[in-house]
Amino acid sequence: xxxxxxxxxxxxxxxxxxxxxxxxxxxxxxxxxxxxxxxxxxxxxxxxxxxxxxxxxxxxxxxxxxxxxxxxxxxxxxxxxxxxxxxxxxxxxxxxxxxxxxxxxxxxxxxxxxxxxxxxxxxxxxxxxxxxxxxxxxxxxxxxxxxxxxxxxxxxxxxxxxxxxxxxxxxxxxxxxxxxxxxxxxxxxxxxxxxxxxxxx
Numbered sequence: 568x569x570x571x572x573x574x575x576x577x578x579x580x581x582x583x584x585x586x587x588x589x590x591x592x593x594x595x596x597x598x599x600x601x602x603x604x605x606x607x608x609x610x611x612x613x614x615x616x617x618x619x620x621x622x623x624x625x626x627x628x629x630x631x632x633x634x635x636x637x638x639x640x641x642x643x644x645x646x647x648x649x650x651x652x653x654x655x656x657x658x659x660x661x662x663x664x665x666x667x668x669x670x671x672x673x674x675x676x677x678x679x680x681x682x683x684x685x686x687x688x689x690x691x692x693x694x695x696x697x698x699x700x701x702x703x704x705x706x707x708x709x710x711x712x713x714x715x716x717x718x719x720x721x722x723x724x725x726x727x728x729x730x731x732x733x734x735x736x737x738x739x740x741x742x743x744x745x746x747x748x749x750x751x752x753x754x755x756x757x758x759x760x761x762x763x764x765x766x767x768x
Contacts (some may be wrong), residue, residue, distance in 0.1 A: 584622045584632075587612060591629045592595060592675045600630060600679070627689055634683075634693040637676035640669035641700050654719060655710035662704055662758055664732065667753040670737055676737040701731060730760055 594603050594611050605626055611614045622628050644650055648715045649661035670677045680697065683690045705727040717726070734756060741752065 582612070582614065582618075583621070587619065587622045588632055588636075588722075589628060589675070591626075592633045592679055595633070595684070596678050599682075600626075600690075601684075612651060627677070627687065630687075633676050633679055633691050635679040635688065637673055638693060638696045639698070640677075641666065641675050642696070644669065645700070645703055655707055655714050656714065656761075659704070659707040659711050660761065662707060663734065663760060664736055664753045664757055666704075667737065667756055668749060670734065671741065671743060671752065673747040674738060674741070674743060681735055681738055701727070704730075734760070 572683045578635075590602075591608055591734075594608055605619060607618045608626070609619055609738055612619065623632070644662055644665040647661075647665070649665070650658050652658070680693060683694055685691050685694050686763065694754070698721070705723065706727050707716065712719060712723055713727075735753070737756075741747070
C-alpha cells in the first residue's frame with residue numbers, strides 16, 4: 568500500500584516553498600544574487616542546505632520563481648479590460664496605476680527584477696519579458712500622443728524613460744505601511760505624469 572506524503576516538510580517546522588522564497592528574495596536583494604550562496608540562504612533560513620533542496624532544486628529555481636512572481640503581476644495588467652479598451656490616455660493611466668500597485672504589492676520581487684544584471688539565462692529571459700512589457704507601455708504613450716491627448720513636443724521615447732524611471736525609483740524609497748498609502752502613491756504618480764507640477768488655478 569503506497570504511503571502518502573507527510574504534510575510537514577523536513578527542516579524547520581512551518582517552512583514551505585513560498586516562505587523559503589520570501590526569505591531568499593530578501594537575501595538576494597541584500598547581498599546580490601551572484602554573491603548569495605546556498606550556504607548563506609541556509610544560514611538566513613536557519614535550516615540546512617539539504618533542507619532547502621527539499622523545497623527547490625537550485626538557487627536558480629528560487630530566482631526563476633521570484634522573477635515569475637514579479638513579471639506575472641506586470642504582464643497580467645496588460646490582459647485586463649482597462650488596458651485593452653478605451654482611449655489610449657485612459658488605458659495608459661490604468662496601466663501606470665496598476666504598475667504602481669503591483670510594484671508595491673510585490674516590492675521585494677520587483678526590486679530583484681530591477682536589479683538584474685543579465686548574467687544568467689534566467690536573468691536574460693526575465694529582462695526580455697520586462698522589455699516586452701515596457702514596449703507595450705511605450706506603444707500606449709505613442710498612441711495617446713497620436714490621439715492628441717499627450718503633448719506633441721516631447722519625444723515619446725523620452726516620456727517612456729522618464730515615466731519608467733519615476734515608477735522604478737519607488738523600490739528605492741517607498742516603505743509599505745507608512746503614511747503614504749499605495750493608492751495615494753499611485754494618485755501622485757499619475758498627477759505628476761499627466762498634469763506636471765504647476766499649481767492648478
